[in-house]
Amino acid sequence: MGKMMISATINGDAQQFLCDPAATLLDALRDELGLTGSKEGCGSGDCGACTVVLDGQMVCSCLVLAAEAEGRKIATIEGVAEGSELHPVQRKFLEKGALQCGFCTPGFIVASKALLDHNPDPSEHEVRYWLAGNLCRCTGYDKIVRAVLDAAAELRQETTTQRVSA
Amino acid sequence: MAQVHPLAPFAGQFFGGAQVLDVAASNLFALVDALDKLGPGFGEDAVLRAAFAVNGMMQTDWSAPLAPDAQVMVFPRVAGG
Amino acid sequence: MNAPQDKASFKPAYDVVGTRPVRPDGVEKVTGKAIYGTDHVAAGMLHGAILRSPHPHARIRSIDTRKAEALPGVKAVVTGADFPSLASLEVSLGEGSGNIAAISRNCMAHEKVLYDGHAVAAVAATSAVIAEEAAALIEVEYEVLPHVLTIDEALAPGAPVLHEDMFTKGLPEKPAEPSNAALCFTVGRGEPDAAIAAAHTVVSGRYSALAVHQGYIEPHACVASYNADGQVQVWASSQGAFMIRTLCASILGISQADIRVTPLEIGGGFGGKTKVYLEPVAIVLSRKSGRPVRLAMSRADVFRASGPAPGVVADITVGADADGTITGVVMEFKMLSGANPGNDTHSGAMSALAHYNVANCRVTGWDVLCNTAATAAYRAPGAPQTIFPVECCIDEIAQKLGLDPIDIRLKNAARPGDVGIMGMPAGEIGYAECLEAAKAHPHYSAPLGPNQGRGIAGGTWGNYGGPSTATVNLGEDGSVLVTTGSPDIGGSRAAMAMMAAETLEIAYEQVRVTIADTSSIGFSMLTGGSRTTFATGKAVILACEEIIATLRARAAVMWSIDVSQTEWRGGAVHCLSGDKAGTSLTMGQIAAKAGFSGGPIAAEVALNAQGFLPGFGVHICDTEVDPETGHVSVTRYTVVQDVGTAIHPDYVEGQMQGGAAQGIGWALNEGYVYDKAGRMDNPGFLDYRMPVCSDLPMIDTVMVEKPNPAHPFGVKGVGEVPIVPPLGAVANAVSRAIGLRVHDLPLTPDRVYAAMQGKS
Numbered sequence A: 001m002g003k004m005m006i007s008a009t010i011n012g013d014a015q016q017f018l019c020d021p022a023a024t025l026l027d028a029l030r031d032e033l034g035l036t037g038s039k040e041g042c043g044s045g046d047c048g049a050c051t052v053v054l055d056g057q058m059v060c061s062c063l064v065l066a067a068e069a070e071g072r073k074i075a076t077i078e079g080v081a082e083g084s085e086l087h088p089v090q091r092k093f094l095e096k097g098a099l100q101c102g103f104c105t106p107g108f109i110v111a112s113k114a115l116l117d118h119n120p121d122p123s124e125h126e127v128r129y130w131l132a133g134n135l136c137r138c139t140g141y142d143k144i145v146r147a148v149l150d151a152a153a154e155l156r157q158e159t160t161t162q163r164v165s166a
Numbered sequence B: 001m002a003q004v005h006p007l008a009p010f011a012g013q014f015f016g017g018a019q020v021l022d023v024a025a026s027n028l029f030a031l032v033d034a035l036d037k038l039g040p041g042f043g044e045d046a047v048l049r050a051a052f053a054v055n056g057m058m059q060t061d062w063s064a065p066l067a068p069d070a071q072v073m074v075f076p077r078v079a080g081g
Numbered sequence C: 001m002n003a004p005q006d007k008a009s010f011k012p013a014y015d016v017v018g019t020r021p022v023r024p025d026g027v028e029k030v031t032g033k034a035i036y037g038t039d040h041v042a043a044g045m046l047h048g049a050i051l052r053s054p055h056p057h058a059r060i061r062s063i064d065t066r067k068a069e070a071l072p073g074v075k076a077v078v079t080g081a082d083f084p085s086l087a088s089l090e091v092s093l094g095e096g097s098g099n100i101a102a103i104s105r106n107c108m109a110h111e112k113v114l115y116d117g118h119a120v121a122a123v124a125a126t127s128a129v130i131a132e133e134a135a136a137l138i139e140v141e142y143e144v145l146p147h148v149l150t151i152d153e154a155l156a157p158g159a160p161v162l163h164e165d166m167f168t169k170g171l172p173e174k175p176a177e178p179s180n181a182a183l184c185f186t187v188g189r190g191e192p193d194a195a196i197a198a199a200h201t202v203v204s205g206r207y208s209a210l211a212v213h214q215g216y217i218e219p220h221a222c223v224a225s226y227n228a229d230g231q232v233q234v235w236a237s238s239q240g241a242f243m244i245r246t247l248c249a250s251i252l253g254i255s256q257a258d259i260r261v262t263p264l265e266i267g268g269g270f271g272g273k274t275k276v277y278l279e280p281v282a283i284v285l286s287r288k289s290g291r292p293v294r295l296a297m298s299r300a301d302v303f304r305a306s307g308p309a310p311g312v313v314a315d316i317t318v319g320a321d322a323d324g325t326i327t328g329v330v331m332e333f334k335m336l337s338g339a340n341p342g343n344d345t346h347s348g349a350m351s352a353l354a355h356y357n358v359a360n361c362r363v364t365g366w367d368v369l370c371n372t373a374a375t376a377a378y379r380a381p382g383a384p385q386t387i388f389p390v391e392c393c394i395d396e397i398a399q400k401l402g403l404d405p406i407d408i409r410l411k412n413a414a415r416p417g418d419v420g421i422m423g424m425p426a427g428e429i430g431y432a433e434c435l436e437a438a439k440a441h442p443h444y445s446a447p448l449g450p451n452q453g454r455g456i457a458g459g460t461w462g463n464y465g466g467p468s469t470a471t472v473n474l475g476e477d478g479s480v481l482v483t484t485g486s487p488d489i490g491g492s493r494a495a496m497a498m499m500a501a502e503t504l505e506i507a508y509e510q511v512r513v514t515i516a517d518t519s520s521i522g523f524s525m526l527t528g529g530s531r532t533t534f535a536t537g538k539a540v541i542l543a544c545e546e547i548i549a550t551l552r553a554r555a556a557v558m559w560s561i562d563v564s565q566t567e568w569r570g571g572a573v574h575c576l577s578g579d580k581a582g583t584s585l586t587m588g589q590i591a592a593k594a595g596f597s598g599g600p601i602a603a604e605v606a607l608n609a610q611g612f613l614p615g616f617g618v619h620i621c622d623t624e625v626d627p628e629t630g631h632v633s634v635t636r637y638t639v640v641q642d643v644g645t646a647i648h649p650d651y652v653e654g655q656m657q658g659g660a661a662q663g664i665g666w667a668l669n670e671g672y673v674y675d676k677a678g679r680m681d682n683p684g685f686l687d688y689r690m691p692v693c694s695d696l697p698m699i700d701t702v703m704v705e706k707p708n709p710a711h712p713f714g715v716k717g718v719g720e721v722p723i724v725p726p727l728g729a730v731a732n733a734v735s736r737a738i739g740l741r742v743h744d745l746p747l748t749p750d751r752v753y754a755a756m757q758g759k760s
């Protein structure tokens, strides 16, 4: 069977790409679109290194067929920063030393941002359970959890300031 | 004379189980040569497998001068992760 | 989170060392731009696939590749026949040595397969899908042989032997028959049997732990490109580009100058990326196809075919006086090293008692082979397995004698000047300080709830120094470029930049660090043995000192004074005499005129770093055991470690926390499981259960900073020690929570529950 042509919105841009019917969204992002920030740690939905947001839902892109992306919106690690301005989650990961090898980091950042987008004030417990699908073998998670809690606090601050100034 | 203390497996494999050997050597290259004469084959094995401690400090630079009364331990090299 | 306060008094004041700046490679890694193993693409690249053995032990009768070769899109198929048939040849690999023939056969089986997952053939094709399809079309005729999976099976009389030419080393007499015991190694001193016979209190037991995987999240991957003139390029993620160069050159008979290995970012290694698996195969595929070839492992391949740490069975007896002084230890352990002789037996034996003064002891280690993946180093290789039984026994003695578990360790702790089991007096080591700091930590005296128990364990690892090269170049504007050949696995670029900035007395941001390919910088041993910040760091510091000397000399000429009349301060040369006295020249001002003086300002230092010291740690672990299920949760955890000087405290703490988490996984969840047919039963993250975020509490850290006098800033290796204590700390915590000891790891709910049922 030949390749399929898929149209989707990726990090806000309308894109078209070709894919094998059996190819995963992760394969398409990495191989067809050159977006190698999403990583493959397992290919079976167990490590979260491939985490992206599909129509507002956090998913493991290794478990989604590329063809399923047709007509949908996908947000990847490459779209988290606004231009050269890092997202607070990214900045806090750097400031808190929340990465060692950095291989799990894109998945953690996409997942953490997804958490904070719908829960601006998570407890440590909530952060730990939300991120339980993302494996990190280097850090023992301590600094990651702290970075996410710090980013949440900063984002709440920003929102409050915006409200006050508005 | 440097006092050489070969540990397992070198003591048994090359030096008939000797605990202490007195060897005149100006550095570890010379010491390994001298030990190779006492226990033929040691020289080749040492390059691959031996670690040396001189007066209590690990020494991986075989060209460093050896004091005449140096205490030299010989034991298997280990690799880290 | 800093331990002994009085340290501040003698600690030199540093401007950069000890601060927590953002790492120079950080932004690339939080934005997804950093290029790891499978991210590199070469123009015209093919995709490879490897066919792996479904049998744990079999002779390869024949391989028919014709159908695979006929598949459209297939550009090359290779088998063991495409590799030079090497005689058994050992090469020195810095810290250890390796048998090139065995390494080559582990990359691609020649006449026998030795474990489930052993590579038997490989394909390169225009797509990964075609490559996989072609690999499945390769027909291999196996003569299946009986296999061995456990120590008992491997050592049983008449057991099938993996290597017919392997005779146990280290025995008084060479054995008459080959066997699966590769090595027997004994260290000791005094009269341990007599000491135990005369001891006031004796404890003993048989302890075991399973093989566990390093569990790096990035699978092995590389791209190789072989050119018609015999020059090769390899892009790979590993702990040492030079290690890859050495091994590929030796396996394939290529000059080292013809192999250029570019290190990509590495997604974790922990010792597991100190070997080659794919690179020689990719080179051979590329030679045959004339195109660059990418090879990458799946997660299942990583589990089945890359190195776990060996499992262990250890019998131990410990005797002590009434006051808790340990008088004698006898331990015999067997490491299950998998398909090839392992590296953990020597280090396990030498580490087992390295943190205590034991006058009478005998530690005997056996290296035992079986039909599972060849093991690889894993963070302090060998030490967790042998220190775990020691720490459990010490805990039992403390309980029997009614002693505090930290006090009994303090009583026996190795201190500077004490002569260890290897006959070496200890240097500036900080085990006793760690124990004191643990005792003073609020965690140690916090109350425990129902079904909870608190465990203590100590541990040590020897660390390493060794050869490294660093270059420092100044830009025309005076900015500083540091280049090394040491892959950055956990923030070492930041440490290099910080040590350079500290030496040069400039801002951290003025220094940038590059990790170069093997043709662009001199040799460095791999990133392992906790050596990089120590050894490569020392090379960086010395190169910066050369830069300072050059800048002073250039300034002296510009001022027409003797160099002794100049001074380096605050990143500039100051003039002390003549008519320019009191003025200064910055690095930028001197560098801008480099073309009018001696040319570019650069320094290269290649060294063999001496004076490394072992590291020590003490962990405090609280566990809660569910009486209904036997499930163990870690409720609080504190890591205390002698770290020398912490260059970048975040990354030192990160090593401590990460190592502790891995050790907790080893103690509670992880382990290789095989079915009866000898196939790995859990080759995926779902069934091989590593700790996830919700399994763990915050991991508190206390850095005890006892500087290493042999390093300009006092650095000691920190990366490996923290995986050593957790096995004992968790086991001791569980035994105190349930009132009895489970000797076998992992402490899975069924095991703990069964033990509790047996008691009641």
Ligand code: FES
Binding pocket: A039, A040, A041, A042, A043, A044, A045, A046, A047, A048, A049, A050, A051, A060, A061, A062, A063
């Ligand atoms: S690669 Fe998708 S979850 Fe691991």
Ligand code: FES
Binding pocket: A098, A099, A100, A101, A102, A103, A104, A105, A135, A136, A137, A138, A139, C217, C267, C268
């Ligand atoms: S930082 Fe290496 S896996 Fe998370």
